[in-house]
Amino acid sequence: MHVDRLRGEELDDLFDGILKLETREECYQFFDDICTTNELVALKQRFQVAKLIKEGWTYSKIQERTGASSATVSRVKRCLDYGSDGYHTVIDRI
Template structure:
């Protein structure tokens, strides 16, 4: 896992803080303070790419709909296939609602 290099109290603090958020509106406020616009655009784009790939869309459809580069689509696909199951866990939970 690539995150292993970053593990520690500071990263745990960040994640524990995120887990304390209670609404989408609180997420908007927190991530607005935490991230730059470009960082948020990248995060939101990657997540949309992951959702579309899981839905079975082609790379070209994903690129057209999200504006993601082929490198981004390929990286997200690699994470879906060989990663830590993070995308799968969240998307599957969202689908259960």
């Protein structure tokens, strides 16, 4: 896990704060404050790529639909196949 190198009280504080968000509107407000527009676009794009990969879309259709680069699609696929199962956990719950 790459995030293991970052584990600690400060990251725990961030994650605990995110877990306290109760509504979609609170998420919009928090992420508007904490992320730049480009950071949020990148997060949104990666998440959509992961959903489409899990749905069986081809790389080219995913790139066309999301505007993601082939490198981004490949990276997300690698995370789905060999990562910490974070994408799977969230996508399976929604």
